[in-house]
Amino acid sequence: MLLKKTNIHEKLISQRKKSGSYTDPVAFANLLLAEDENKRTFIRKKLGSKSEITENTFDFDLLETERIFxxxxxxxxxxxxxxxxLDSHLYKLPFPEEAVSKIKNLEKAHQTQLSGFKMIAPSKVFQLKKYNDPLLFAPLGNDYYYLIHKWGNDLHPLRKWLVLPFRNLGTLILFFLMLSAFCCLLVPETFLGKSDTxxxxxxxxxxxxxYWCAIGIYYAVSRGKNFNVNIWNSDFGG
Structure with missing residues (x-):
């Protein structure tokens, strides 16, 4: 008679039963889910809390270079x-679960706890409950940041040109000069008189x-607007 081969897995299960330490698989799964949710809750709390951390400890061999900026x-x-x-705690909407999962996976892979999160997004993301193209970062140190997750809608393809006049004072004046020249060309010669037009x-x-400068100044003062170069990392209005 041939002897049956020994299955070590089965022997381990048998030994566990003998020792009285059998674990209910359902209870064990619930325990894992509870631990996972506790981690996710802690990550959400970090995202919504102000932090002075400017550097995280990463294993640089595991980082994707195309995500470093x-x-x-x-x-x-x-x-x-x-x-x-701006800091992630200024974000007005709940963070997507995918972003939380990516942070959790990064922390596990790099054996670290991440904090000091930053975000790139339009001003309204930090003021109103609307969002377009938010990007979530974690600081690496030395003014480098690692892109963790991007969600929401892409920006309008013409946004760069639509906001170009507000880049700085020089671009705004140039815009008003071009706009004034265009408006001036629309003025009929009969309105200018017959001599020395x-x-x-x-x-x-x-x-x-x-006229356009006056409108621009009035709008900027009344709405508290400022130039792109002054507001890109400011949590004040503008």
Missing amino acids: HLSQIKAICIDYRLRF ATMRFISFLFIFK
Whole structure:
């Protein structure tokens, strides 16, 4: 008679039963789920809390290089598209579960606890319950940040050009000059008189330019607006 081969897995199960330490698989699964939810709750709390941490401990061999960005690169994008780069606790909406999962997986893979989270998003994300294209980062140190997750809707393809006048004072003045020149060309010659129309058109241009500047100043003061270069990392209005 051939002897039956020994299955070590079965022997282990048998030994566990003999020792009286048998674990109910349902109870064990519930325990794992509870531990997982506790971790997720702790991560959500960190995302919604202010932190002074400016550096996290990562295993750089496990990082994806295409997700690493320097502060100067983040600043340039924020200025071009009129976005903010602010602490995650200023975000007004619940964070998606996928973002929480990615943080949990990163912490497990790198054997660390992440904090000091930052976000790139339009101003309204931090003021109103609307969102477009938020990006979540964790600081690496030395002004480098690691992109954890992106969600929401993509920005309008023309956003960069629509917000270009608000980049800085120079771009706003240039925009008003071009707008005034265009408006001046629309003024009919009959309105300028029959003699020396070039001089009258130039005078009209100056009046139109002053008009647009006045509107711009009034709008900026009344709405508390500021230039992209000044607000990209500011949590104040603008």
